[in-house]
Amino acid sequence: MNCYKLETGVSKVYKITTREDFEENIKGNKKYLCKGTDGYFRGLGICPLCDNPVRILSLYKKLENKRPYALHCKDGNDEKLVSFNHEKYIHCPYSNPSARQHFDKSIEKYPMTEFEKELCAAVKNNFDKIVRFILDKTDIYISKAFAKNLLEQFYLNFGFRNSETNFSNIPWIMLYCIGRFNLVGRGVKSGSSLWNYLRKRNDIKLSPFEYNHEYDRIESSTGKFIILEGCFYAHTQRIDGDDEVIEKIRFGVADSKDINKDWAYKRIYSIDITEFQNFCKEINYRNQELLDLAKDDIHL
Numbered sequence: 001m002n003c004y005k006l007e008t009g010v011s012k013v014y015k016i017t018t019r020e021d022f023e024e025n026i027k028g029n030k031k032y033l034c035k036g037t038d039g040y041f042r043g044l045g046i047c048p049l050c051d052n053p054v055r056i057l058s059l060y061k062k063l064e065n066k067r068p069y070a071l072h073c074k075d076g077n078d079e080k081l082v083s084f085n086h087e088k089y090i091h092c093p094y095s096n097p098s099a100r101q102h103f104d105k106s107i108e109k110y111p112m113t114e115f116e117k118e119l120c121a122a123v124k125n126n127f128d129k130i131v132r133f134i135l136d137k138t139d140i141y142i143s144k145a146f147a148k149n150l151l152e153q154f155y156l157n158f159g160f161r162n163s164e165t166n167f168s169n170i171p172w173i174m175l176y177c178i179g180r181f182n183l184v185g186r187g188v189k190s191g192s193s194l195w196n197y198l199r200k201r202n203d204i205k206l207s208p209f210e211y212n213h214e215y216d217r218i219e220s221s222t223g224k225f226i227i228l229e230g231c232f233y234a235h236t237q238r239i240d241g242d243d244e245v246i247e248k249i250r251f252g253v254a255d256s257k258d259i260n261k262d263w264a265y266k267r268i269y270s271i272d273i274t275e276f277q278n279f280c281k282e283i284n285y286r287n288q289e290l291l292d293l294a295k296d297d298i299h300l
């Protein structure tokens with residue numbers, strides 16, 4: 001992998017670059033270093049996606065043709081920061097694909113694992129920032145009712161149990177869990193690509209949106225009932241040859257219930273694994289109303 005964190009939970013994600021940068025980040029803290037049997041140091045960190053310990057190689061002892069990179073420590077040798085946990089490991093896109101298993105979703109039969117509880121706790125403690133992140137990244141206004149729906153569907157559809165869910169993609173998985181939703185009456189970000197598409201449709205009118213002046217309300221231009229539904233779907237995750245997580249999700253707009261009709265509008269979002277956690281760390285924003293919603297809806 002090409003990123004690491006220094007702390008568990010929703011925490012700053014660093015790209016693996018040079019030894020100098022690594023030492024800049026760890027600020028002389030020896031717990032992030034261990035000496036190998038060959039006498040060279042290795043860097044220690046935390047996997048940004050599954051919170052397992054990682055070893056950062058090719059920083060001190062240059063490995064041939066290898067720029068610095070990290071690997072999960074599964075052998076129990078480098079667990080100074082945190083212990084290895086297999087449950088968490090199978091949620092990680094960097095895990096060996098054969099380690100991933102099919103989850104049985106029955107919560108009664110299989111109570112939440114520790115990692116699933118940690119993901120739910122991350123939602124609970126950061127829900128205001130999750131909503132803010134979704135507002136930033138997508139073109140749709142998230143009302144309080146929509147936010148409540150995000151929480152409920154994440155919980156009911158076991159978003160936390162999806163083997164692809166990790167600390168970096170929680171907001172996207174929440175969107176993925178809601179399925180199709182009505183766009184009529186919702187706010188669309190002025191000037192966005194979705195807004196530009198809707199503006200050109202004769203059957204739709206964009207009116208001032210009372211909750212936020214950066215958005216316009218999507219309405220039927222004739223006053224007649226219209227079908228216009230959005231959906232986040234086809235979430236995919238893989239590792240490319242450069243050890244980069246390639247993660248994507250599609251957003252489609254349907255203007256008919258006909259399953260054979262193509263999406264009327266489609267957009268593909270690329271998910272950058274450093275973005276969400278760094279956003280949470282950097283943004284100075286709290287919204288108690290949203291945090292209270294999460295406190296009521298996420299049962300741990």
Ligand SMILES: [Zn+2]
Nearest residue numbers: 047049050092
């Ligand atoms: Zn991992």
